[in-house]
Amino acid sequence: MxxxxxxxxxxxxxxxxxxxxxxxxxxxxxxxxxxxxxxxxxxxxxxxxxxxxxxxxxxxxxxxxxxxxxxxxxxxLSATFADLPAPQWNWEQMPSAPVPRLDGYAIQILNLFYVFSGYANLDHVHSHVDVYDFTSNKWVERFDTPKEMANSHLGIATDGKRYIYIVSGQYGPQCRGPTAIVFVLDTKTTTWNNLPPLPFPRYAPATQLWRGRLHVMGGSKENRHTPGLDHWSLAVKEGKALEKQWRTEIPIPRGGPHRACIVVNDRLYVIGGQEGDFMPKPGSPIFKCSRRLEVVYGDVYMLDEEMKWKVLPPMPKPNSHIECAWVIVNNSIIITGGTTEKHPVTKRMMLVGEVFQFNLDTMKWSVIGKLPYRVKTTLAGFWDGWLYFTSGQRDRGPDNPQPRKVVGETWRTNLSLS
Known part of the structure; x- marks a missing residue:
């Protein structure tokens, strides 16, 4: 046990x-x-x-x-990273335009400055012309545009004496479709007439009167985004077409809208611009604008008597929305404001606040001054030693170059170039 x-x-x-x-x-x-x-x-x-x-x-x-x-x-990354060093200018504020304008267009004939249409905002466009008198520094006249005429993204040119040619463009607000209709305004009688329509409608084509022919180049195609390379011309005289159809010319090397197109010294210059633009949102009943990829560039091209495109030195930085932002002073092209490349982080549109000079004697660019603020689609004029600009879409403030308010302000500064 x-x-x-x-x-x-x-x-x-x-x-x-x-x-x-x-x-x-x-x-x-x-x-x-x-x-x-x-x-x-x-x-x-x-x-x-x-x-x-x-x-x-x-x-x-x-x-x-x-x-x-x-x-x-x-x-x-400073919010003002895109600004270039430039001297400050003294600007004097003049009477504002009767209405604010974005993508408005303008032509100067002597002391009178004709300002056309444009957006008040994305949902409202203007259908009239305001006239500013540089001698009295007052807005002196207003009259309507034809009902069939485009409201923005126009092509525009003048003989510098009496007639203004309005080519194609966008009809209506937001991102609506383009029209191929062409008009001519007789500024003496304030009457409108039709010219033969373009072969195809375009948004914001480069347009100029050169050697008796109205030249229309580039712009955006019918979908508002695809760059066009087409170049057409039409013989005109004293506001009338001498031909029934547009003639095909040498294509422009690079397509796209929102470029300056200038004739000086019997040469035609096309400056800056972009490839791509906002498009209508698919299925939107109001053609609501929808953002797409845009490439802004500073390319400069020239046509002379050989009728071959020549590549000239590019702008100091890429620049677009400068169709009517230029003047000619002492054999120099002066360009005010615009838009440049997107911000590398936020990818937002950046506005331009510099004034550029392209000296036609030296074929060199320089940055000669600053605007009161950054602004795109400025409408520029020059009279009696004064550089003027009016309207456009300005920045959000000194430290924020993104676009915000559409304005109708008018400014001038004394400009003397040696």
Whole structure:
């Protein structure tokens, strides 16, 4: 009996030891797992922090970025990064235009400045002309445009004496379709007449009267986005067409809208512009504008008696929305404002606040001054030593070059070039 009890006690003791060892092993395993997990998370957090800092210091790396954008990058990118150094000018504010205008158009004939149509805002467009007299510095007249005439994205040119030619453009607000209709305004009688329509409608084509022919080039095609390379011309004289159809000319090297087109010294210049533009949102009953990729450039092309395009030095920076932002002063082309490349981080449109000079004697560009604020689609004129501009869409403030308010303000500064 004693032997049996002893064996039972030994067996019980042995079982107890096994259980204790099991629990000790389990506890040790759990502790090891916990410590390893803690070390792993600590290492991972440190690695992520180092990787994030490395990406901030090296923004061009191909390493995968963390889920949250590295805000530190934005601190190194000034909101005014696109501005170029330029002297400050003294500007004097003159009587504002009767209405604010975006994508308005203008032509100067002697001391009178004819300002056409444009947007009041995306949902409302103007259908009239306002006239400013540079001698009295007053807005002196207003009259309506034809009901069938485009309201924005026009092509516009003049003989400098009496007649103004209005070519194609967008009819209506938002991003509606273009028209191919062409009009001519007799500024002496304030009457309108039709010319043969363009072969195809265009948005904001480069347009000029040169050697007795009305030239129309580039612009955007019917979908409002695809750049056109077409170049047509029509013989005109004293506000009348001498031909029934437009003639095909040498295509422009690079297409797109919102460019300056200038004739000086018997040469035709096309400056700046962009490829692509806003498009109507598919299925929208009001043709609501929808943003697309745009490429702004500063290319300069010239046609002379050889009728071959020549490439000239580009603008100091890419620039668009400058169709009527130019004047000729002392054998120089002066361009005011515009839009440039998108902000590299926000991808928002950036406005231009500089005044550029292209010296036609040296064929060189320079930045000669600053506007009162950054602004696009300015309408510029020059009279009696004064550089004027009116209207457009201005920036959000000195530290924010994004577009905001459509304005009708008129400004002038004394400009003398040697």
């Amino acid at each position: 004693a032997t049996t009890t002893t064996r039972f006690h030994q067996k019980h003791t042995s079982s107890t030891k096994i259980i204790i060892i099991f629990f000790l092993s389990l506890s040790t395993f759990i502790a090891i797992v916990f410590i390893a997990n803690t070390i792993f998370h600590s290492y991972s957090s440190t690695s992520l922090s180092i990787a994030s800092n490395w990406i901030v210091d090296n923004p061009n790396t191909t390493t995968i970025t963390p889920p949250q954008p590295p805000l530190e990058v934005k601190r190194f």
